[in-house]
Amino acid sequence: MIPRYTLPEMGALWTDQAKLATWVEVEILACEAHHELGVVPAEDLAAIRKGEPPTPERVSEIEATTDHDVIAFLTAFAETIPGAEREVDAPADTGESTADGEHPSRWVHYGMTSSDLIDTALGATLARATDLVLDKADRLVAVLKRRALEHWHDVCVGRTHGVHAEPTTFGHKLAQFAFAVDRGRTRLRAAREAVAVGSISGAVGTYSNIDPFVEQYVCEKLGLGIEPVATQVVARDRHAELLSALAMLGASVEQLGTEIRHLQRTEVREAEESFGSGQKGSSAMPHKRNPIRSERLVGIARLLRGNAVAAMESIALWHERDISHSSTERVVLPDSLIVADYQLDLARKVVEGLRVDPERMRVNLDATGGLVVSSRVLLDVVDRLGVSRDAAYEVVQAAAMRTWESGRPFRDTLAEEGVELDEEALAPERFLERHHVVRERLEALEP
Structure with missing residues (x-):
């Protein structure tokens, strides 16, 4: 992902150096498990623990020959592991290593296949990255709740099909988001649980050359579950679930951004993004104040949806494994988590800085001469005149159409139909008499 949309903490998880460090973490834990089983001597384990993550440059240099990233990594990692010092081979104070055939690095990747390393390390990284996204989601919920309660009583017009409908409040709008x-x-959270798994079961997943204890030990240390039936690789529906969850969350943020964009239109102007000192809206038109951040929220949602489709395409692999998913995942997994993290953080900032104009909301509410109360007028006519709903609808609609066409107040056109209503009967606040029920649900929402 481009740096423009990468926050530092999330970006740090997806660097080549971070990946190699996680690979080293998995390999050392596997050696610890083999030591518990009596396979790896203590001296060799101590030496392996002194090994350091190789540099991406060194791995790339070796990969230019091997054309295999894991083998290149293993070779580079082995170069950082000192030779074990054994009393039987050399005096403890000489610092001499054992013979090449007994170098401690021989235990690294012991009984494992490439996917054991890649998928288990990936599970750990995905869990860590998803935790960052969840933290951003928590913060966004908190600010939406706070600002919804702040504007709970600011009455505005609700719109369906883009047309004025009934009164609502701006707090209600924010509460839905x-x-x-x-x-x-x-x-x-459910998707995090799905991807936070590992598998160290060897070629085609049968544990033919590795004790299941190693898998159990490594996954437990990393806080991962275990893939119950690995076919050498972890099932890819897990990753598709994660990217689908990110895409759906992104679509909800997109809905928020779309609403703000509409509210900031010149004809509406009920709310707008903050506009800082020195900020410019257009290179040509100095008057412009554009909802650029909300538009960015919408654009990012499109990326997330596209990546989710790519992840679904990676579910069906050949037989026990192939690597058709690999090239796709190298792009869509980090990119989706990075931009989702950014999108949620940006949405929080947009909502925090949102400028709300209750007076403009009232102007817009009154713009149609009272038509926004037609549904309550309909019920009043049914109740007061004792006529059928269809008959009442014809009366109210006839008056409403004259108001639409002439701009005359709805109260006047109703009077022409023989329906006399006082100001209280036409007050928008009548629609909010039971609104406290929704507020109570919002107050109970955990931020």
Whole structure:
């Protein structure tokens, strides 16, 4: 992912050096498990622990010959491991290594295949990265809840099909996004559990050359579950679940961004993104204040959806394994987590800095001359005149259409139909008499 959309903590997880460090972590844990089984001598384990993650440059140099990234890594890692010092081979104070055939690095990757290393390390990285995204989601829920409660009583018009409908409040608008992000993080928590697995079961997953204890030990130390039936690789529906959860969460953020973009339109102007001192909206038009951050939220959601499709395409592998998924995942897994992390952080900043204009909301609410209360007027006519709903609908609609076409107040056109209503009956606040029920649900939402 390009640096523009990469936050430092998330980006640090996906560097080549971080990947090699996690690979070293897995290999050392596997050696520890083999030591517990009596396979790796204590002296050799101590030497292996002194090994350091090789540099990406050294691995690339070796890979230019091997054309195999894991073998290149193993070779480079072995170069950092000092030779074991054994009393039977040399005096303890000479510092001489054992013979080449007994170099401690022989225990590294013992009984393992490449996918054991790659997928187990990937499971650890995905879990760590998802935790960062979940933290951002928690923060977004918290700010949406806070600002929804702040604007709970700011009455504005609700819109369906882009057309004025009934009165609502700006707090209600923000509350729906708080719950949408909350549902998204619930799905993401489940997806984290799905991808936080490892497998160290050898070629085609039968444990033919490795004790299952090694897998159990390594995964437990890394906080991972175990793939119950590995076919040399961890099942890729897990990764598709993660990217699908990210895409759905991103779509909820997209909905928030789309709403803000509409509200910031010149004709509406009920809310707008913050506009800082020195900020410029257009290279040509000095007056411009554009919802660029909200537009960015929308664009990122498109990336997340596309990557989710790519992950689904990677579920069906040939037989026990192939690597058609590998090239795809090298791009879509880090990119999705990086931009999801960025998107949620940006959304939080947008909501925190959002400028809300209750007076403009009232102007827009009154713009149609009272038509936004037509549904309550309909019920009032049914109740007061004792006529059928269809008959009442014809009366109210006739008055409403004249208001639409002439701009005359709805109260006046109703009077022409013989429906006399006082100001209280036409007050938008009548629609919010039971609104406290929704507020109570919001107050109970865990940030």
